[in-house]
Amino acid sequence: MTVVNRQAPARSSGTRRRGKVLEQAILDATIEQLRTVGYVGLSMEGVAAVAGTGKAALYRRWSNREELVGAALSSVLPDPTAIPLSGDTSADLLALLRCMRDAIAVTHGTVFQVVRSEAAEAAGGMMHVVVGQRVMDPCHELIRDVLRAGVEAGRLRPDADSRMIATVGPAMIVHYVVHTGPTVPDDYLVSIVDEVLRPLTSARANG
Amino acid sequence: MTVVNRQAPARSSGTRRRGKVLEQAILDATIEQLRTVGYVGLSMEGVAAVAGTGKAALYRRWSNREELVGAALSSVLPDPTAIPLSGDTSADLLALLRCMRDAIAVTHGTVFQVVRSEAAEAAGGMMHVVVGQRVMDPCHELIRDVLRAGVEAGRLRPDADSRMIATVGPAMIVHYVVHTGPTVPDDYLVSIVDEVLRPLTSARANG
Numbered sequence: 001m002t003v004v005n006r007q008a009p010a011r012s013s014g015t016r017r018r019g020k021v022l023e024q025a026i027l028d029a030t031i032e033q034l035r036t037v038g039y040v041g042l043s044m045e046g047v048a049a050v051a052g053t054g055k056a057a058l059y060r061r062w063s064n065r066e067e068l069v070g071a072a073l074s075s076v077l078p079d080p081t082a083i084p085l086s087g088d089t090s091a092d093l094l095a096l097l098r099c100m101r102d103a104i105a106v107t108h109g110t111v112f113q114v115v116r117s118e119a120a121e122a123a124g125g126m127m128h129v130v131v132g133q134r135v136m137d138p139c140h141e142l143i144r145d146v147l148r149a150g151v152e153a154g155r156l157r158p159d160a161d162s163r164m165i166a167t168v169g170p171a172m173i174v175h176y177v178v179h180t181g182p183t184v185p186d187d188y189l190v191s192i193v194d195e196v197l198r199p200l201t202s203a204r205a206n207g
Numbered sequence: 208m209t210v211v212n213r214q215a216p217a218r219s220s221g222t223r224r225r226g227k228v229l230e231q232a233i234l235d236a237t238i239e240q241l242r243t244v245g246y247v248g249l250s251m252e253g254v255a256a257v258a259g260t261g262k263a264a265l266y267r268r269w270s271n272r273e274e275l276v277g278a279a280l281s282s283v284l285p286d287p288t289a290i291p292l293s294g295d296t297s298a299d300l301l302a303l304l305r306c307m308r309d310a311i312a313v314t315h316g317t318v319f320q321v322v323r324s325e326a327a328e329a330a331g332g333m334m335h336v337v338v339g340q341r342v343m344d345p346c347h348e349l350i351r352d353v354l355r356a357g358v359e360a361g362r363l364r365p366d367a368d369s370r371m372i373a374t375v376g377p378a379m380i381v382h383y384v385v386h387t388g389p390t391v392p393d394d395y396l397v398s399i400v401d402e403v404l405r406p407l408t409s410a411r412a413n414g
Binding site: 159170175201 | 364368375377381385386402
């Protein structure tokens, strides 16, 4: 309920750029703190100290720790909407699976610290929600869009854009991470597309 | 390095059956303790008390807590080798996916307690290993056997028994558990077979 003063102080012209640089420094410090002390050990004070600024600079931008961590995670996550889709179904599916793989890789260090902590469930859930909303869910939707476009173009069989089929790629990635580890090799993603998704979706003689 | 006395004491004829009943009571007590106090809170003393016996009865059978918990988990897990396989590929795949689903359902309560505990990683890893060795890995292998038999019979396309394809069903289950919860509906398993595995593996006109 505090009214935040969004007016920049007197030093106006240099402020905007310094503001962005400072913001990035704070987000970087937040990621570093997540990796070293974990979500539970992370505090606004600690992040401010690492970023070489004061708490006020943080609270001007984010009202609490959850918002700050959400912003920091978003700043390191890949952006699915920025992936150029070519219209080549296999290439586009591979690009979207790579985006999901990258999101897992980039957040693994932070998630790992969180899971070891006492507040594992709440914090892990929060990370999961952020990564899901920013990357996993949009990628999943885009996979379905790519399949739908292939069906409409007559390149894929008529029911290749089902929810179940759109889930196969993401499921193979999750299975790899759970059973083997957070670094999913590119070969594995290529195999998902070539050995599973292509034969599963391609229009054949009787498709 | 302790030499365990495997000789039954004097009361011989009644001992065997009482032994099995007692053993089952101890295993049941172990599962109950896993559900209530979790793996970290579980002790040989605590289990003995719940089972209404003494510690010696436990140590005669299992030399430590890890062995006892492994035996208790095994006693509640489904046995993949007991699944009758009919030779109908879809029916057999569904039976194996159900076995995996049941293994997750039956251990969820215990795993959940474990994950909330301080020794989450080691204990969760131990559960994961037991469930993996007793159910998940054998089911995964049996899925591949079923696919191989279908290929050999000419019902499935020649490369339908690949490691990647055999992983699709298990991956869809793991994805469901991670994203939705530990109780995987039967309809979902049926959809995996009908909407994914059958179109992915069936021999078609040009298959």
